[in-house]
Amino acid sequence: MAALSLSNVDTYTKKKKLSHDHEGKGKPVFQEQWITQKLDHFNGADSRVWNQKFVLTETYYRAGGPVFLMIGGEGPINSGWIAMNPRSAWLTYAKKLGALCLMVEHRFYGDSRPMADLSTENLRFLSSQQALADLAHFRTAIAKQRGLTNSKWVAFGGSYPGALAAWSRLKYPHLIHAAVASSAPLHATVNFSEYLEVVWRALAAENPECPLLVKKAFDTLQERIKDPNNYDNITKDFNLCSKLQIQSEKDRAYILDALAENIMNTVQYNNDNIEFESALDTNCTIKTVCGVMSDASLGDPYYRFAAFVRLRTRTYLLKPCFKDLTYNANLQDLRNTSYSGPHGGGGRQWTYQTCTEFGYFQTTDSPNQPFGGFGLQYHVEQCQDNFNISAKTLYAGIDQTNENYGSYNIRATRIVFPNGSIDPWHALGITSSISDDLPAIFIKGTAHCANMYPARAEDLPQLTLAREHIFQLLQKWLKEK
Template sequence: MALQTCGSLLCRGTLFILFCLSAVAEGHFKGFRRLTGVQDTAVHEEQWFTQKLDHFSGADSREWKQRYFVNEAFYKPGGPVFLMIGGEGTANPAWMQSGTWLTYAEKLGALCLMLEHRFYGKSRPTVDLSTDSLRLLSSRQALADLAHFRTKMAEARGLTNRKWVAFGGSYPGSLAAWFRMKYPHLVHASVATSAPVHAAVNFPEYLEVVWRSLASENAECPLLVKKASDTLEERLKDPKTYDNITKDFNLCSRLQIQTAVDSAYFLETLAGNFMDVVQYNEDNRGFEGAVGTNITIKVLCGVMGDSSLGDPYARYAAVARLMMDTLSMKCLDASFSNYLRDMTNASWDGPGAGGGRQWVYQTCTEFGFYQSTDSPNQPFTGFPLVYQVKQCADFYNVSAEQLAEAVAQTNEYYGGYNIRSTRIVFPNGSIDPWHALGITQDITPDLPAVFIKGTAHCANMYPARSEDLPQLTLARNHVFLLLQQWLKQ
């Protein structure tokens, strides 16, 4: 959950690690990855759509401006309309120039649109990010935004009778599936990549997949990580070690462990180095401005297996320094009090306004997704569910009971794994920890899964390259054939 600058968002996290459609990641939030956009307005200028503020209150006539992008280069009259769904970060116009969906668009003559998610990027419906304002941030409001956008855009462009296909990766992948389920008269088909469709307060399976993904490179690797994490946790109990730990991990200020939360935050921050790399292992995010893509599971396990660096604790510190060097970080901010200050800043100019404050709010009021160390079958220690849930109360005054009820309501509303629809394909990667909350086996012939061995989060969405695994190429081709088939129906 830490809000330090890192190059991965879904710098990890209690998801931030989810978003696949932006560019340079900035922090590790709760669950998905937030990618901040590169500037590309000379090619695809941002456009603005007048949107309703509250779709579920007929008495509320307030409106706001939502950002979107258009690519008409491949459109052929009578062709389909592809709608890329934005998520928990700034919509990156690089996706209007590259990506698998554009390859499909060229072959199928599609018009391509991308809509930025409310409360992220430049799509700011309210004057601030206060908890009261954030009550208008939810997946249900986002789906209603999509429905209204689709309806009005179709009317304005003469596309009412065209077949619309929704695309999304990570949280937007879930939105793509739910858009088809909740608005089947507006969406003909959906590609729901790396979509965690099942909400869960506690998500220890995330770290279990991290263990298996590290072990796939070297069976000793997660054991060494576990030993290092355990050693560090033990040292945190002795204030005499704090000066050395501060130096070892190049902290921005002297380590201060006054509560269990301080310890948990520090341990989670360091675990995030491995979580981020596993989630995006060997992907092709470079085109959108992502940094650190050269750091892979193989690189991390190489450091952890290098006995010349010292014991596992010393190697763990070496990984932290490697990540900081790669991401041009001068030091590591491991202060929970700083994180609390940043995350409770409700200004659009605040350090959490890039997506952290908004996304964590959504986890506290809809999804959970807390990647805790509550399982014995994972390589880290020290950041249990209770530590993460407490932040909902600290940041938004949401109690543990309210969180549990909200997550139950999400699954009740969308169905969790129990999906009843047609023409939705669910690609997932075996390395990606998020596949544990996704669809990895066919539900019906019209609700197929594409489980791609050896690939990470949203891998099938990125531009193809020569070093792609054969099964990744096959997966992209399979999705195209499904779209081709479904557009004839």
């Protein structure tokens, strides 16, 4: 499944970097601290506690200023978001408004580990509702500790944390004064077939022939992968790290999904200014995809798609080959309950949340998209295989999420919803204003969380205007009681 969050470590290959940048002031930009949280906020008889990581910077704070809270998501918090150079959008707002800036890590991700391991039994304490209660306690405790009880707190987040930002304002309006919910998927759904429909439209906006060529390529791949005699050639064509092995329908769906994600992730982060996060494939864009897919010298569309996968793997991800696994091999990795396991950085935890709360399964069930072979059943069965979660339980969990938060019909005030037209996740977000106090900013031609990243000269004018619009809303809302 294409990665959701800004902080998802599986999205990009990242360089290890501990950021204690200085601005010539002789002091660290941010401080790393910890706060004690309850394991279960909804069971008064459970007294167990754990330590949650957060970082803060007082660089821009002026007495009486607001408090900005950046919410962590399905991965370790990335210090790039609170470092000063380059300056991400929320820090630009903080400098202008004199805000204290805090960034808090989500329970069960990064170094914030409520339990000793990631067993299914322990993961029952991983939910958005528990995470929101963490935020409420965090806000209350830090405000008391630092004399900020009367300060106005603004929640920020992008992607899943964007939804948490909106929901924190919805559920705790006495604690959170306003929220900026960027690229927030507020509607939970099991079958998120719209994701690939947006991918189709995004490719077509670059070149109307592009998604048709991708579809032809994938149709050919699906046909060839049925015959074991083609496995050696497919291995060579896509520069797989090991010989292709298909022993089940799930193996077939798994490799098709993995190869499709080369284009899915490229579209999702198209032209986002993500280099400051130490992401490696920052220059791989929709233009790159469609350029390769239109190059007849590479052969028919199948060979062009294979060429794109090789290009992205070697040139942008700096990998010697495309890592392929069988479904069962990946399943064993996902079943590893250690934080240091192959998916302990966030993959196992986020898969659990999709199976219990959100779904978000990016299926090929729609006819209006370029891929095939990884339909809804494949995704639903992963929940059973990984966590023994039945389809009935899965659907009930998704219904409960929408019932709890309101889906598209959120009833709150002072929340802004920025979304990009190219971002496939906008299909689950709010793209039209609900009211003056629940405005949507739909940014044509931009991708996932584009408004959150540091500004640059080549930004589209509408992206620059969107960032300014958000600032004006913050100015207005911070004047309100």
